[in-house]
Amino acid sequence: MKRLTKLVAGAAAIALATAGCAGSGGGSSDSSGSGDKTLTVWLMSGSAPDTLTDALNKEFEAANSGVTVKYEVQEWGGIQDKLTTALASQDPPDVIELGNTLTPSFSADGVLTDLSGDVADLNGDQWLASLKQSGEWDGKDYATPFYAANRVVLYRTDMFQQAGITATPTSRQEWLDAITKLKATFGSDPQFQPLYLPGQNWYSLLSFIYDEGGNIAEKDGKEFKATVNSPEAKAGLEFYKQLVDASGTTAPKDNDEQNPEQAGIYGQGKVAMMIALPWEVGTAAKDNPDIEKNTSAFPIPSKTAGKTAPVFQGGSNLAIPVNSKNPELAKAYLKLLLSDKYQSQLAEAGMVPGASTDLSALDANPVSKAMAAASKSGNAAPATPKWGTVEAGQNPLKDMMTAYLTGAKDLDTATNDANTALDAAFSG
Structure with a gap:
């Protein structure tokens, strides 16, 4: 990790x-x-x-x-x-x-x-x-x-208010609706982004996969078998793409939330939301002290209204x-x-x-x-000694996300290739 x-x-x-x-x-x-x-x-x-x-x-x-x-x-x-x-x-x-x-x-x-x-x-x-x-x-x-x-959705309270969003989203659809309202209010600014979402933020992707009832791997005896090509995992990846497309984010599709550091982008004042760890507010406030007082958070919404998505x-x-x-x-x-x-x-x-x-x-x-509200439904990375090599190397989850988001591979090919690469890592 x-x-x-x-x-x-x-x-x-x-x-x-x-x-x-x-x-x-x-x-x-x-x-x-x-x-x-x-x-x-x-x-x-x-x-x-x-x-x-x-x-x-x-x-x-x-x-x-x-x-x-x-x-x-x-x-x-x-x-x-x-x-x-x-x-x-x-x-x-x-x-x-x-x-x-x-x-x-x-x-x-x-x-x-x-x-x-x-x-x-x-x-x-x-x-x-x-x-x-x-x-x-x-x-x-x-x-x-x-x-x-665990991650939450950090958001600008002042922007939500100006866009007429009176309550934080409690479902995926409400989240998408909030993005639409934010774009309608601030979209004339070419630098504005309702949601900053890098293409390789796989920690956030896991929430959507979990929410669909899937996972990236399942235990089989003492070993783990990859499951990122399951229907549930595919549905989670499809929603990730839906968020990226709906937001029109300019975040790179071939990098993660640290390259460039998303807190710094948020701190520039042109982003309404990002999926982040709580202390990233403090990082953003280093260059923009006023942003902290205008930032709050809500748990990552579930596809089921009124519930929060499970979190990594x-x-x-x-x-x-x-x-x-x-x-x-x-x-x-x-x-x-x-x-x-x-x-x-x-x-x-x-x-x-x-x-x-x-x-x-x-x-x-x-x-x-x-964060506390979301933490009650949390999952960890597969508890295998091989997981460290997955993260330290060319993470197949990142490759899968970039390939699908950019159109280099279709959904089935991207997930099947990632599944094969993860199984090789687990058994290697």
Whole structure:
């Protein structure tokens, strides 16, 4: 999940300050069971506010005499290689954060501790389903959810008002109707776009596929089989094209939402809507401070009136390396971090907590409130160790979208070719 490997492998896109310093390596001192001990914790940059981690570490040390938490903040760039090296060593950190699309690979490699017997102690009855799936491998739990995020439709409240749109869309048809009204009001400006939608925003495409009852892959035993050529997936791709065509967006059909950065385009003041992550409002406001006060959000609408479309959720998990010198202390640390007390603080910081069903703190902001509403129906990427190669390489979903949107391939050819490429990646 490339965008959510930035964010929360997914998370780094959240602009929150973090405590600590860049990681200097693993290591837990004095594992003999007596004397002082050091618990090394690696969390990612942007994952948790320093107010949370400062209080958490202080409380944990107070409750565990002689224990010092060595808290180290890691950067997302190069983290997969760094974790690979650390987890293969005999002296890894004791607690680590993993992007949810990286988790299956490390689980399958046997370098993470089996937490199946500890789920109940780790607030397991409240785990976010999409992240729980990514922490499971071969019937066992190797990671716990930490937090997640999903996309919403960011929109200009002032433009909606001027166009006479009195209520946010609650169905696909209402969404299309809003686009028509916006074009009628502002269409004389050649730079205006009612919806900015790049051709390769496959995270958004997944919402439409899910909404049709489809997916990009299904589990077959321990393996995954691609399903992007199913009737449901095809219907989702057709609606994506309908949105692109209806909006007349000038976004490139052969690139994603980061090239160029869509928040920057939105910030120029000529775009009424974009499908985005909540913190992209802040990115847009860097060049246009006034835009934040005129921006709100609504969940991606379903084809069924009054419902929201299921969303792709990126996020982070927490795990304990199998070679940790202090596995019981590490489990106690996870128990505290996953408690309602600290999960509620994640929600207050604008994230969907991974181990709490209480999302009320997200209601304080209309954008995060929309994310919370949509998050109740979330899915993750296929929980296969091979998914990382899909995103890191020539993503077949992106190729499929560009080919269909540009007319280079018809619907059947584009989806069949993507299906073949995904199956090759899953089995390669």
